[in-house]
Amino acid sequence: MLTFMEMLISLITAAGVIVLCPLVKGLVPSSFLNNLLSIYEEYFCTPEITLFFRTDCGLSDNQMYDVASTYLRTKIVDSSKCLNVGKTVRQERPTFDIVPGAEAIQESERVLKLYSRDFVWGTPGREWSSIILEHPTTFEKLAMDPVQKRMLKDDLDKFVNRKEWYKKVGKAWKRGYLLYGPPGTGKSSLIAAMANYLKFDVYDLDLSRISSDSELRRIFLSTSNRSIMVIEDIDCAKLEDREIEIEEMSDQLILQKPKFTLSGLLNFIDGVWSSCGEGQIIVFTTNNKEKLEKLDPALLRPGCMDMHVHMPYLTMDGFKQLVSNYLGIDGDHQLFEVIAGLLENKKVTPAEIAEELLKSEDPNVALRGVVEFLEQK
Ligand SMILES: Nc1ncnc2c1ncn2[C@@H]1O[C@H](COP(=O)(O)OP(=O)(O)OP(=O)(O)O)[C@@H](O)[C@H]1O
Numbered sequence: 001m002l003t004f005m006e007m008l009i010s011l012i013t014a015a016g017v018i019v020l021c022p023l024v025k026g027l028v029p030s031s032f033l034n035n036l037l038s039i040y041e042e043y044f045c046t047p048e049i050t051l052f053f054r055t056d057c058g059l060s061d062n063q064m065y066d067v068a069s070t071y072l073r074t075k076i077v078d079s080s081k082c083l084n085v086g087k088t089v090r091q092e093r094p095t096f097d098i099v100p101g102a103e104a105i106q107e108s109e110r111v112l113k114l115y116s117r118d119f120v121w122g123t124p125g126r127e128w129s130s131i132i133l134e135h136p137t138t139f140e141k142l143a144m145d146p147v148q149k150r151m152l153k154d155d156l157d158k159f160v161n162r163k164e165w166y167k168k169v170g171k172a173w174k175r176g177y178l179l180y181g182p183p184g185t186g187k188s189s190l191i192a193a194m195a196n197y198l199k200f201d202v203y204d205l206d207l208s209r210i211s212s213d214s215e216l217r218r219i220f221l222s223t224s225n226r227s228i229m230v231i232e233d234i235d236c237a238k239l240e241d242r243e244i245e246i247e248e249m250s251d252q253l254i255l256q257k258p259k260f261t262l263s264g265l266l267n268f269i270d271g272v273w274s275s276c277g278e279g280q281i282i283v284f285t286t287n288n289k290e291k292l293e294k295l296d297p298a299l300l301r302p303g304c305m306d307m308h309v310h311m312p313y314l315t316m317d318g319f320k321q322l323v324s325n326y327l328g329i330d331g332d333h334q335l336f337e338v339i340a341g342l343l344e345n346k347k348v349t350p351a352e353i354a355e356e357l358l359k360s361e362d363p364n365v366a367l368r369g370v371v372e373f374l375e376q377k
Pocket residue numbers: 141142143144181182183184185186187188189190287311350351352354
C-alpha cells in the first residue's frame with residue numbers, strides 16, 4: 001500500500017514530467033492532463049509567463065520569431081537543450097540563446113523567404129512583405145557552363161566563409177554579382193540556385209519605384225544579414241537622377257526636394273553605407289551590359305559588381321543538362337548529333353528548349369519536337 005506522502009510525490013513527479021515534456025503531453029488524454037495540471041498549478045507552480053514572438057520588430061523581421069517557429073516546427077526531442085530563454089532580475093529584457101545544435105537544426109530546417117515591396121505600398125512602417133521561396137532550381141539542375149558553375153560556387157563558398165578575413169582587411173562583408181545575357185537564359189534561375197545553395201533569403205527590389213535616396217536607405221537598412229538583394233533588369237531601372245513629384249509643396253520643401261541619385265545607390269553598394277549589414281550579396285541582372293556600362297562604368301567595377309557571370313544561349317552541354325532534368329536521360333541518344341549540329345548555328349535559349357521538352361514525357365517524341373523547333377528557327 002502506498003502511503004499518502006508516496007502518492008503525493010508520485011503525483012508531483014508525474015505532473016512535473018507532463019509539464020516539462022511535450023512528448024508525454026501528446027500521449028496523455030487531455031481531460032486527465034487538465035485535472036493533473038490544475039492540481040499541480042494550484043499547489044506548486046510559479047505563475048506562467050507567456051512569450052509573444054511578433055513577426056516584426058518595427059521595420060525589420062523579428063529573427064526571434066523565425067527561431068521560435070523553427071523550434072516548434074521541428075519538435076526537437078531534447079527540447080530543453082535547444083533554446084534557452086532567460087531573464088535575471090537585473091535584466092530589463094529576456095535573453096534568447098541558441099545553443100550549439102539548435103543552429104544546425106535551424107539552418108537545415110530554415111524556410112527561405114522571398115521579400116518584395118509589392119504589398120507594402122501605403123502600409124506605414126513596413127518596407128517589405130514576404131512569401132516562402134520554394135524555387136526548385138539548384139546548381140546541379142542549371143544548364144550552365146560547368147567551369148563557370150564551379151567558379152561561381154567556389155566564389156560563394158569563399159565569400160560566406162571569410163567573415164573574419166573581411167574584418168581583418170577592413171572591407172565590408174558584401175559581394176556583388178552581375179548576371180547578364182539574353183532573356184530566358186537562366187538569370188533568375190541562377191539567383192534561386194544561389195539562394196538555395198547558401199540558404200539566404202532573397203529581396204527583390206524594383207529601383208524604378210524608388211523616389212529618393214532616403215527611401216533607398218530605409219529599404220536597404222531593413223534587410224537582414226546573409227541575404228541576397230536582387231535588382232533585375234537594372235538597365236531598365238531609370239537610373240538617372242530623378243526628383244520626387246509632389247504637387248503641393250511649400251517653398252521650403254521645394255528647396256530640399258527628395259531625390260533618387262545613382263551616387264546614392266553606389267553609396268550602398270560600395271560606399272559608406274555598404275558597411276551596414278553583414279554577409280550581404282547584391283545581384284544585378286541585365287539583358288544589355290553595354291547600356292549599363294554607358295550609364296556609369298562605376299556600377300560594373302569590382303567593389304560594386306565583383307563577379308560578372310555571362311548567361312549565354314544554349315550550348316550542347318547545357319542541352320544535355322536540360323534533357324537530364326526533363327527526360328531523365330543521362331547518357332547518349334541517337335538524335336543528339338543532329339541537335340548538336342543545329343545548336344551550333346542557332347541562337348536558342350534554355351527557356352525555349354525547356355518549353356519543348358515539357359511537351360512529352362516520351363524522349364523520342366520530345367527530342368523530335370526539339371529538332372523540328374530548331375529547324376524552323
Ligand atoms: N540555364 C538554365 N538552366 C535551366 N533552366 C533554365 C535555364 N534558363 C532558363 N531556364 C528555364 O526557363 C525558365 C525561364 O528562365 P529565367 O527566368 O531564369 O531566365 P532569365 O534569364 O531570368 O529571363 P529574363 O531575363 O526574361 O528574366 C526557367 O524557369 C527555367 O525553366
